[in-house]
Amino acid sequence: MKVGFIGLGIMGRPCVLNLLKAGHAVTVWARRRESAEDLLAAGASWADSPAALAGEVELVITNVPNTGDVENVLLGDNGVVHGARPGLVCADMSTISPIGARRIAESLAEHGVDFLDCPVSGGEVGAINATLSIMVGGKAEALEKARPALAAMSKSITRIGDSGAGQVAKACNQIAVGATILGVAEVVKLARACGVDPAPVRQALMGGFAASTVLDIHGQRMIDDNFAPGFKAVLHKKDMGIVLETARELGIKLPESAHIAELIDRLIERGDGELDSSAIARLVWEDN
The missing domain is CATH 3.40.50.720 (NAD(P)-binding Rossmann-like Domain)
Structure with a gap:
């Protein structure tokens, strides 16, 4: 066509x-x-x-x-x-x-x-x-x-x-992706803190119920500490802004979304907004 x-x-x-x-x-x-x-x-x-x-x-x-x-x-x-x-x-x-x-x-x-x-x-x-x-x-x-x-x-x-329903689904997608990035970042953090190589941990999890695209792709990014952009943090910031703006208009609270948005803001503030948004993992690793 x-x-x-x-x-x-x-x-x-x-x-x-x-x-x-x-x-x-x-x-x-x-x-x-x-x-x-x-x-x-x-x-x-x-x-x-x-x-x-x-x-x-x-x-x-x-x-x-x-x-x-x-x-x-x-x-x-x-x-x-x-x-x-x-x-x-x-x-x-x-x-x-x-x-x-x-x-x-x-x-x-x-x-x-x-x-x-x-x-x-x-x-x-x-x-x-x-x-x-x-x-x-x-x-x-x-x-x-x-x-x-x-x-x-x-x-x-x-x-x-x-009309608009597709964008609602995308907002939901960005919540799920962001929250899963945080979960995978904590997986890597815990494995390393225990003196265990996170690479085989990721491999084992990919064979079970925890398997996901985020664990597969972003988990490998985290292991390699390579956050060349697939989806830039500055764009994820915009998307999370849409999520939180919609939530405010509806009068509902989305605390995990607010946490994701906060981490992305911190990443951008330190000059890393052009990195992939999964680079918020670095903040998870630094925070104790």
Whole structure:
């Protein structure tokens, strides 16, 4: 199908390559054309604006940093809405606020455009290997239109509910990932304090009930003390901000989420915001 892609960063770039590999015709836009040169060489086409891109495709996919960025590329000057034809589907793979997602969906609906909030889990590795887990909020019919393209980037696609529901699921995901990172960090800390090599401990746990993707990937990062980013701490900070903001609006307490956010803030304050967010393990090891 004809797909437009906006947002060519650490996640977007491999997603475009997987769409091309699957045979989709992909048109891209970025603020700097030079950032897209390798994708153009791989077979993608270039559009001069989000509006121009929208006029050429059946599906627009966005993957940008925050709610304001999504609103800008979809609804702002020269945004997608200004070139969209009725029936266009916009699938946003960014992590934004559920309330923002609902607001964007309502604005696009006024122009005959369907919006899917499609945040993902799996990080850079999942984007490269086309094994992302996609959580979808929006109309089932719009999802079916977008499914061929989404399937080229993922191993699972789950419709959670109406607009905003995908973002709710992503917020829940970020809580679970953060809390599990803390648990694995304590596993490594305890093993070392006991004079035991954490590597075989991790290996043993991966064969039992404690096995998880976090233990597998981030556990190895911790053993190697190698926190080259798959998902930067500064981005996890933004996501945990969405979690806590949503909790405040609902009048509920999420103490573990607050603890995760506090550790990420400390990591960033000491200049390590560009590291993978699992680097909060270093703070766990330092705290007694």
